[in-house]
Amino acid sequence: MQREDILTLLLQVEKEMQCRREADKLGQYNSGRKKHKKQLAFHKCKKRNRWVFGGNRSGKTECGAVEAIWIARGVHPYRKNRKDVFGWVVSLSQQVQRDVAQKKILYYLPKNWIEDITMLSGRKDSPSGGVIDQIKIKNVFGGFSTIGFKSCDQGREKFQGSSLDFVWFDEEPPQDVYEECLMRVMDKRGDIFGTMTPLKGLTFIYNEIVLNRGNNPEIWYEFVNWADNPFLPAGEIKLLESSLPQTALDSRKYGKFSAGNGLVYPEFDESVNVIKPFPIPEEWQDCISIDPGLNNPLAAHWYCVDWDGNVYVVAEHYAAGKDIDFHARSIKDISRRIGWHTDIKGRLYALIDSAANQRTLASSKSVAELFRERDILVNTDVNKDVFSGICRVKSFLGGEGAKLYVFSCCTHMIDEFRGYMWGEGDSPVKRNDHCMDELRYYIMNRPKVPRAAEAKSPIAEDKLRRIRRTDKKIER
Secondary structure (H helix, E strand, O other): OHHHHHHHHHHHHHHHHHHHHHHHHHHHHHHOOOOHHHHHHHHHHHEEEEEEEEOOOHHHHHHHHHHHHHHHOOOOOOOOOOOEEEEEEEOOOOHHHHHHHHHHHHHHHHHEEEEEEEEEOOOOOOOOHOOEEOOOOOOOOOEEEEEEEHHHHHHHHHHOOOOOOOOEEEEOOHHHHHHHHHHHHOOOOOEEEEOOOOOOOOOHHHHHHHOOOOOOOEEEEEEEEEOOHOOOOOOOHHHHHHHHOOOHHHHHOOOOOOOOOOOOOOOOHHHHHEEOOOOOOHHHHHHHHOOOOOOOEEEEEEEEEEEOEEEEEEEEEOOOOOHHHHHHHHHHHHHHHOOOOOOOOOEEEEEEEEEHHEEEOOOOOHHHHHHOOOOOEEEOOOOHHHHHHHHHHHHHHOOOOOOOEEEEOOOOHHHHHOOEEEEEOOOOOOOOHHHHHHHHHHHHHOOOOOOOOOOOOOHHHHHHHHHHHHHHHHOO
């Protein structure tokens, strides 16, 4: 073999090895060595409008870039794959596109998958230094897919006309651009997915996605914080925490939406603290807590405690503009439905705001007295200190040490956690806080850990039955 032939062969081998190294970046991510649990949840979700709200360095951009490449290449491991895919990557500006989304796409996209690149500026043999218009990718089903790049500063008109299979928003777009992109994916029943750090406050994305005002069944989202990324060094987390004020930490660490002075409970993580309902053992049942209201909403929740001291919010009543008869009847109906414990006379016990003791010109009796007349024995002796109550609730939230779990059916409490904001000083804004108030009353009342049930002998069980039978006769 001639020297020239050997050199040619070595160059071919080196080129092949380089391609394999580049492909291995995607392979490492796919194998889990560079992918964490919340990124995996995003990729596995089958819904068509998915969002990852993450702090800086939480891994949100990685999952957006990989998702776009998987769809375009036709190798998505969790979704039905197609050929001839056309999708957009949308950034805030061309500079941000070049430095963030485009950079991530080029990092994870093997060069031997690229058929062609069209540039807006710069050279296509060195695309990372310029601004890309489109990348044509070889699809495994034959033919080619296209990833196009758009920037929000181009204006809504530049987003019209195309029919798309997907749109990836890297950071939050203006509302008109978002709405235009929804139209672009309609024909093909395509996907919208976004990865962003919510730095602009309670914007339309908060209402559209987090609160889901339109009750769109195709919407899914996840909050990702620094602790969710196992590849972020602990030393770097401490350095970032020390360099940012608390208000900035809400968004940049926790990926949470905030307004003004920030969230009261940024520790509240829906992926941890919100759980699906399950049958609760009777011995876990503890107490009902009520924040009273007639024209304003009345909020009531049913609280349980397990043997380890974990608190579960298992049911909810929330209504405004109703009288005491309506609220008492609803509380009793919910209690019957979930098999809530009563005393021997069938009466319920509950905590309630001490303001319920006050009598008004409209009634000669207080709210507390009216509830008691309807066999809901309310206790008004609650600790209403706001700051210490918030601190205690915070101790029940957060990460693997969480001790507060809210059933997903308690939607009003979950919504209040999302939007409960600090006002001036150490006081929260007095708005949409009825669930948060009665949660504090309950937590400050010191949840009671149940005793482990003791096994009873057959004689003891028979004795207990006789006692219950006698009690019922006396009651009659």
